[in-house]
Amino acid sequence: MTWITFLWPMLTAACITIGLIHIRIGLRRMPGTANLLFALAALLFATFSVVELGEMLARSPAQYLNLLRLNDFIAAAGAMTLAAFVRVYFGTGRKWLAWIGVGLLLGSLTLDLLPEPKLVFLQITGIKTVETFGGASFTVADGVRNPWVTVYYAGVLLIALFVADASITLWHRGRQRRAVLVGGTITFFLLAAGIQAALVDAGVLPTPYLVSLFYLIILVAMAMELSDEVLQASQLSDDLRESERRLNLAADTAHLGLWVWDTKNNEIWTTPQCRVLFGITTTQPLDPTHFFDAVHPDDRDRMQQDVAESLRADTDYEREYRLLLADDEIRWIAVRGHVARNKNGEPVQVRGVALDVSRRKQAEEATLQLSGQLINAQEAERRRLARELHDDLNQHLALLAVELELFGQKPPAVSSAITERMQVFTEQVKKLSSAVHQLSHELHPAKLEQLGLESAVRGFCRELSAARKFEIVLESREVPRTLPENITLCLYRVVQEGLQNVVKHSGANGAKVEMTADENELCLVVSDQGCGFDIAKSKHGGTLGLVSMRERVRLVNGRITIQSRRGEGTRIQVQIPLTNTQESTQS
Structure with missing residues (x-):
């Protein structure tokens, strides 16, 4: 094995490898036309490398001529494919330059379709073996040159000018790296390979064709371009993951569920929070039926009609539905969606957000x-x-x-x-x-305004005790004489409602009222040792008295705690801040 028989198969393998890589990328990328065109060019020059090696090892003039004619077609196809690749990949370039170059190439190739003469040689008189360094040898031909081969190389030159023009335009558009790395190397390849081949055809250089070796420069350039795209894709993937993480965090914080429905493939992407909202436990890809099945039966038909209407009428929608979860829990959600359409007006994607509004x-x-x-x-x-x-x-x-x-x-x-x-x-x-x-x-108890909270409560307890034959113990410590009217009325009504509830419902013989205060807070406690009640039921369907107590306390920025259990009595505690109220009273 010599360096020639080692190097040229390596060039062939490199062309095939980079070609297969770009085929895979082109089939997965939308659109992938540029990658597929470059893959075609790489496979063409891989074939050219095999034929080129065959020329160097040819043993007869007829074999050499047949291989040379085959490479004329392969080289022309490779040059035209590179021109198409540049046009698609750069998105620019004067088409007329490329079309004239292609026309010259195709016109000159008609000579290779004739029995005689051929494109490069009118007649081959013989072949000879040339020894080179490392003990390697290659075959060159002698014969009568065909002057029409200059048309072929004029076509290659015009394609090189087309690539150079496209690269300059791309440079001015701000894509300097791509213009130099890809456009520059393709231009150099076309010029260098064309000049070297022309000098070989003219008999000036007694060397084999080195087109495959020059194409190695394009392989290196495209490998660098591909690595840059891989790095950009990796960075973009990292950025997308970080963006998705932040989006999920924001959505989870706001209790939002985001979803995207691909109407063409009938698949739905969701954030994890969206699956939680709809009670969907599967991790498999979703479709609309997963969401329709989660909707309450009474709302399901309406939701399906709303979705169909939005797809048909090109309108955004905002609706509220009930979900029936696995444990029979009812959850209300608000859904808002936007329909994205293609240029033909057909729906291709629906993006939306769901919010728990229970x-x-x-x-x-x-x-x-x-x-x-x-x-x-x-x-x-x-x-x-x-x-x-x-x-x-x-x-x-x-x-x-x-x-x-x-x-x-x-x-x-x-x-x-x-x-x-x-x-x-x-x-x-x-x-x-x-x-x-x-x-x-x-x-309205006039004593509140005249005598203050403590005296008004004491009077009410005395009157109620006498009227109902019911013992009420009142303990009061350091309650301010003057308080804001809203706080005074709030506490008086709580005492009034609490004691009336004890008399009516508790079955107790007495009750206790405690009022204490410090510089920051006033505390009221109404308690009894009666039969008690179920607090859970009172929260969902409580009496107006309990509701009014909670609302009154809330309006004065206070806190109310109601503790009760069947057979253990009831304790109502109200705490109201006094810091701001005392300042407002003094002023």
Whole structure:
């Protein structure tokens, strides 16, 4: 084996390797036309290298001529393929230069299709073996040269000018590296290989054709370009992974689920949070049926109709649906999507986001329920006031009016009888006044403004204890005399509602009210040792009294804790900050 028989097969293997790499890239990349064109050129010059080696080892003029004619076609095809590659890869270049070059090449190749003469030689008179260094030898031909071969090389020159022109344009567009590395090496190859081959054909250089060796420069340049693309792809992949990680983090923080539906392949990509929202546990690729199956049966048809309408009418959509999860949990989600279409108006992709809005829906339902309870309570209070006025005050006033009318018509003759009747009327008026006072007190306790929170609560406890024969223990320590009206009213209503609940529902013999304060906080505790109740049920369908207590405390920036258990009594604790309220009161 000599260096020639070693080097040329290595060149062939290198061309085939780089060609196969670019075939794989071209088939996977969209579009991959440039890679496929370069792969074709590499495989053509791999074939050229084999034939070139055959020329150097030829043993007869006929064998040499046949191999030379074959390489004329392969070299021309390789040059034309490189021109097409540059046009696609660079996206620029004067086409007319390439087309004239291709025309000259194809026109000159017609000579190789004729029996006589051939493109390079009109006649081969013989071949000879030339010894070179390293003990290697190669075959060269002698004969009559064909002057029309200059047309062939003029075509190669025009293609080289086309590549150089495209490279200059690409340079001015800011792609200097590609222009020099790819365009420069292809231009150099076409010129160097063309000049060397022309000098061999003219008999000036007694050497074999070295086109394959010059093509090695293109292989090195494209390997560098490919490595740069690999590095860029690797960096892009890292950036995409980092971007996806940040996107997933932001989506998880906001409880958002992102999804992309490829309508052509009917596949859906999702973030992990989106799978969690829809209760999807599989890690396999998803399609729309996975999402439709997760939707509540009552909402499923509507969701499918909304999706179909969006695909048909080219409109974004924003809807809310219920999901029925594996444990029969109902989850509300808000879905928003955008349909991307191709140039023909056909949907190719739907991008969207899903958000868990269960808490908002629960809050809306609680608000509606509370509104209904407030309206009902208002109507109930109006009915109670109407009954109080009609059945009590109105009846007493009517009776008093009748008695006064009779007294005026037939007054007693004795003064002592008149005095006695007047005392009866006075007592009746006092009772009416007391009833009016009690009714006014229930609507708004005037003692709060006049005497303060502690005195008002103490008075209420005393009145309720006397009226219900119910023991109430009140302990108060360092409660400020003056407090903001909203806090005073809030705590008074909590005491009022809490003690009334004890009397009505607990079955206890007594209750305890504790009010303590320091410089930062005021604490109220209402407790009993009665039957207690189920707190969990009260949160979902509690009475208006408990709801109103929570709302009142929330409006004064306080905290309320209700502790109760069946058979263990109830403890209501309210804590309200005093730092800001005392400053506002003093000012």
